[in-house]
Amino acid sequence: MNETEARSTNRRSLLSGPYLVWIIGFTVLPLIVIFRFALSDGAGHATLSNITAIFSPIHRKAMWFSLKIAIGCTVFCILLSYPMVMAMKHLGLSKKGFSLFIIILPMWMNFILRILALQMILSNNGILNLFLTKLGFEPLRIANTETAVMIGAVYDYLPYMMLPIYTAIMEINEDVIEAAKDLGAGSFTVFRKIILPLSLPGLLSGTVMVFVPSMTSFVISNLLGGGKLQLIGNVIEQEFMTGNRYVGSGLSVALMIFVLISMAFTMRHNTEGKESVVW
Amino acid sequence: MSDVILQLKNITKSFDGKMILNDFNLDIGRNEFVTLLGPSGCGKSTILRIIGGFVRPDKGRVLFEGEDITMLPPEKRNVNTVFQKYSLFPHMSVADNIAFGLKLKKKSSQYIKDKIDYALKLVNLDGYEDREPLSLSGGQQQRVAIARAIVNEPEVLLLDEPLGALDLKLRHEMQRELIKIKKEVGITFLYVTHDQEEALMMSDRIIVMNKGIIQQAGDSKSIYDEPQNAFVADFIGESNIIDGIMVRDCLVNIQGVDFTCVDTGFGENNPVDVVIRPEDLEIVKAGEGYLTGQVISIIFKGAYYEIKVKVDDYEWMIQSVDPAPIGEFVGLTIDPDNIQIMHKPVRDDEEVARDE
Numbered sequence: 001m002n003e004t005e006a007r008s009t010n011r012r013s014l015l016s017g018p019y020l021v022w023i024i025g026f027t028v029l030p031l032i033v034i035f036r037f038a039l040s041d042g043a044g045h046a047t048l049s050n051i052t053a054i055f056s057p058i059h060r061k062a063m064w065f066s067l068k069i070a071i072g073c074t075v076f077c078i079l080l081s082y083p084m085v086m087a088m089k090h091l092g093l094s095k096k097g098f099s100l101f102i103i104i105l106p107m108w109m110n111f112i113l114r115i116l117a118l119q120m121i122l123s124n125n126g127i128l129n130l131f132l133t134k135l136g137f138e139p140l141r142i143a144n145t146e147t148a149v150m151i152g153a154v155y156d157y158l159p160y161m162m163l164p165i166y167t168a169i170m171e172i173n174e175d176v177i178e179a180a181k182d183l184g185a186g187s188f189t190v191f192r193k194i195i196l197p198l199s200l201p202g203l204l205s206g207t208v209m210v211f212v213p214s215m216t217s218f219v220i221s222n223l224l225g226g227g228k229l230q231l232i233g234n235v236i237e238q239e240f241m242t243g244n245r246y247v248g249s250g251l252s253v254a255l256m257i258f259v260l261i262s263m264a265f266t267m268r269h270n271t272e273g274k275e276s277v278v279w
Numbered sequence: 280m281s282d283v284i285l286q287l288k289n290i291t292k293s294f295d296g297k298m299i300l301n302d303f304n305l306d307i308g309r310n311e312f313v314t315l316l317g318p319s320g321c322g323k324s325t326i327l328r329i330i331g332g333f334v335r336p337d338k339g340r341v342l343f344e345g346e347d348i349t350m351l352p353p354e355k356r357n358v359n360t361v362f363q364k365y366s367l368f369p370h371m372s373v374a375d376n377i378a379f380g381l382k383l384k385k386k387s388s389q390y391i392k393d394k395i396d397y398a399l400k401l402v403n404l405d406g407y408e409d410r411e412p413l414s415l416s417g418g419q420q421q422r423v424a425i426a427r428a429i430v431n432e433p434e435v436l437l438l439d440e441p442l443g444a445l446d447l448k449l450r451h452e453m454q455r456e457l458i459k460i461k462k463e464v465g466i467t468f469l470y471v472t473h474d475q476e477e478a479l480m481m482s483d484r485i486i487v488m489n490k491g492i493i494q495q496a497g498d499s500k501s502i503y504d505e506p507q508n509a510f511v512a513d514f515i516g517e518s519n520i521i522d523g524i525m526v527r528d529c530l531v532n533i534q535g536v537d538f539t540c541v542d543t544g545f546g547e548n549n550p551v552d553v554v555i556r557p558e559d560l561e562i563v564k565a566g567e568g569y570l571t572g573q574v575i576s577i578i579f580k581g582a583y584y585e586i587k588v589k590v591d592d593y594e595w596m597i598q599s600v601d602p603a604p605i606g607e608f609v610g611l612t613i614d615p616d617n618i619q620i621m622h623k624p625v626r627d628d629e630e631v632a633r634d635e
Contacts (some may be wrong), residue, residue: 175366178333179424181353182360183380183431193379197370 037249050250059235059251063258066232069146070215073153077161077210078203080154085166086191100166107159115152115223122148122224144226152220157213161206168202169195207266212259282309284467285330285435290339292325299325300491303339307435307469312461314470316478317488318514323471327437330469331360343434359428360437363444365420367412373399373423374408380431398426401460418449425460435467442477450474454481475515479503487511508621512554519560519595523553523620531620534591536569538613542620552621557598559617562586568610570595574603 041047053059088099106114121127122143129139142148172195180190196203214220218233225231232255239248285307292300299322307313315323328334330341332353341349348356359380367376374395381391399405402422412420421441428436438457442450458481461468472478478485479499487494487502487510495502495511506512509520523533528543533553545551565571572590579602586597588609595611603609 173364173366175362175364176368178331178353179360179362179366179427180368180379181333182331183427184354184383185379186352186354189383194368 034249034252037246038253039250040246042246050246051254053247053250054254059232062230062232062235063255065146065230066215069149069153069217069221069231070211072150073157073214074161074207074211076150076154077158077206078165080158081162081165081206084162085169086195088166089169103159103162103166106155111156112219112223114156115220118152118155119143119223122151144224144228146225146229148224149221149229149231152224153214153217156220157210160209160213164202164205164209165199166202168199172198204266208263211262211266215259216255283307284309284344285469286340286342286345287326287330288340288342290326290329290336290341292322292329292334292336298491300329300336303491303493305486305493307467309434310465310467312458312468312470312481312483314472314478314482314485315488316472316475316485316514317494318473321488322491323473323488324439327360327439327469327471330358330435331437332356332358357433358435358437359431359433360439361421361424361428361441363440365412365417365424365444367420367423367427369411369413371412372408373404373410373412373415376412376423377427377430379427384431394430395426398430401429401463402426403456418445418453421445421453422456425457429460429464429466432464433466435469438468438470440472441470442474443472450477457481479515487514489514505619506554506621508624509552509554510624512552512619512621517557517596517598519553519555519557521553521555521593523551525549525551525620529615531618534570534593538569538618539615540618540620541615542618545620545622550623552623554619554621555595555613555617557585557596558583559613560595560597561612562588562597562599562601562603563610563612565608565610568612570611571608572611574605574607574609577602577605 038050039046039048041049054063084103088096091099119126123129124139124141124143126143132139142151176198177190177194180194185193216233218231218237221229221231221234232251236248236251236255239245239251283306287303287305290300290303291298303322303326305326315326317323325334329336332348332351332355336349339349340347343357368379371379377395377398378391381394386394395408396405399407402425404419404422404426407415407419407423412423415423421444425441441457442453445453454477457468470478470481479502482499484496484498485502486496489510495507502511503515506515506518512518512520521533523531523538525542525545525547526532526537527547528545529540531538531540531542531551531553561568570590572588572595574586575589575594576587578585580598583598583600584602586599586603588595588597588603588611590611597611
C-alpha cells in the first residue's frame with residue numbers, strides 16, 4: 001500500500017466515527033454497567049448468584065415459557081413465510097412489488113400500537129368475538145392466554161422472517177430450477193433440494209431476527225397475556241422496576257448467554273462464509 | 280430419414296401477441312446432430328424450450344418416438360438440456376451435480392459413482408468431483424453441465440447456445456470436444472446457436488431460421504454453397520449479394536456485364552439475386568476481368584486480406600492472399616461455378632437480414 005492509499009484509508013475510517021460514538025454510548029457502556037451489576041451483590045462483593053438465579057424454579061418457568069413462545073413463533077413464521085414467498089415468486093413485477101408492500105406495511109406502524117390493536121381484537125368482547133357471535137359461533141376465549149401471546153409474537157415478527165426469505169428465494173436463478181426439473185425433479189423435490197438449501201441464509205437471518213426478540217420480549221406478554229403470563233423479559237422488567245437491579249442484570253446476562261449459545265447452534269450450518277441476507 | 284425420434288408438428292407459439300413460431304414442422308432422426316441456426320429472436324430457443332417442456336405451444340404437437348408428449352412436464356421427458364448459463368446447483372459439489380438426476384432415478388450408489396467417473400473423464404475433468412461449481416471457470420462449468428445431462432442417458436440432448444458465454448479459443452476447443460462426446464455417447468443432439476461457423480463445423484444437418492420460419496435445411500456444404508435465398512446467403516458467411524438479370528440459362532447480367540454461370544431454370548430476362556462469396560472473386564489487372572473498379576479499402580485479417588473494390592456504385596468484398604494498393608484500378612474475375620443465382624424473395628420475411 002503506498003502513502004496516498006494509506007492516507008485515504010485513514011480518512012475513510014474517520015467516517016465511522018459517529019457510529020462508533022453511538023455504539024459506545026448505547027451498547028458498550030450499558031453492557032459494562034449491566035455486567036458490573038450482575039457480578040455484584042450490592043454490598044460491594046463479587047458474586048455469581050445473580051446469574052445463577054436463572055435456575056430458581058420461578059425463573060426456570062418463565063424461561064421455559066419464553067423458549068416455547070420463541071420457538072413456536074419462529075416455526076409459525078417459517079411455515080407462513082415459505083408458502084407465501086413461493087406464491088409471490090411467479091407474480092409479475094408490479095404484483096410482486098405490491099405484495100411486498102403489504103408485507104412491509106405493518107412495520108411502518110409503531111409496535112406497541114399494533115399490539116394494543118390486537119388486544120382490542122382478541123379481547124373477550126372484542127371485534128373477533130363480535131364477528132363470531134354474529135355468524136352464530138361460540139365466542140373464543142383467547143385473551144390473556146398463551147395463544148394470544150403467540151398470535152401477537154407471530155404477527156409482530158412475521159415480516160422479519162418473510163423479508164430475508166423473500167430476498168434469498170428471489171435471488172435463485174430460474175435457470176437452476178429449470179435445470180432441476182429437466183433432470184427429473186418434481187415441484188416438491190425442486191423445493192426440498194434446490195429452493196430450501198439455497199434460501200438457507202435467508203432462513204437463518206430470519207430465524208435470528210425472530211427468535212431473539214420474541215425470546216426477550218415483554219411488551220407482548222404484558223398487553224396480551226394480561227400480566228399473568230410471565231416471559232423471562234417480564235421477570236427482568238419487574239426486577240428492575242422493584243429496584244433489584246442486581247438480580248435484573250444477572251438474569252439479563254444469563255439470558256444473553258443463552259441466546260448467544262442458541263445462535264451459535266443456528267450459525268453452525270452457515271460456515272461456508274457465504275454472506276447471508278441481513279448481517 | 281428412416282428412424283425419426285422427435286417430431287414437431289405445426290407448432291405455433293406467440294408471446295404477448297408477437298408470433299414467435301408459425302406452423303413450424305421438423306423431424307429429427309435418431310443419432311443425428313441437428314443445429315438450429317438463426318439470429319436472436321428467430322424462435323430457435325423457443326423450439327428447444329418446447330421440446331424440453333418449459334414452454335407449451337399454442338398449437339401443434341411434439342411427438343417423441345411417435346408418442347405425443349406436448350403436455351408432459353419437463354421432469355417426465357426423456358430429454359435433457361444443457362443451458363447457456365450452465366445453471367449448475369451452486370450448493371452442491373461437482374459430483375453431486377452430476378449425480379442429481381441419477382439419485383432421483385434411485386440408481387445404486389456404485390452405479391452413480393461409476394457414471395460420475397465416466398462422465399468426468401468424458402469431459403476431461405477427472406479429479407474435479409469435490410470441487411464447488413462456482414470455483415470453476417466458465418468452460419469447466421459448462422463441461423460439468425454437459426456431464427450432468429448425459430449421465431442420464433437421454434435419447435435427445437438439447438443444447439441451448441452452450442458455448443455462447445465462452446471466449447473464442449475455448450469455444451473452438453469445446454466444439455471439437457462436443458463432436459467427440461457426440462460420437463462417444465451416440466445420442467441425438469439438437470443444438471441451438473447463432474454462430475454460423477459453429478453450426479457449419481459441427482452439424483449433420485443445419486436448419487437456418489428467421490422469424491420463426493425455416494429458411495433452408497440441409498448439410499453444411501449445401502447451406503454454404505447453395506443458399507436458397509438472400510437471408511441464408513447473408514447469414515452464412517460473408518457474401519456479395521447483388522441484383523442481376525438472368526438473360527437466359529447459364530448467362531446472368533450483373534452491373535451491365537454478362538457473366539457465364541451454371542444455373543438454369545430462372546426464365547429469360549428475369550430479375551434475380553446473385554450471391555458471390557468474397558473468397559471466390561479474383562483480382563486481376565484492370566481490363567482483364569469481367570468488371571473493373573477501384574480499390575477503396577484493404578484490411579489485413581491474418582490469413583488473408585479483405586479488399587473492397589468499388590464498381591459503379593457497388594462495393595465488392597474480396598478475400599485475397601495478395602494485397603492491392605488503395606486507389607488502384609483492378610479487374611475482377613470469377614469462375615462460373617461460383618456464381619449462385621437465387622429468386623428474388625416473394626415474402627418480405629425472407630429478406631430481413633438485408634434490411635437490418
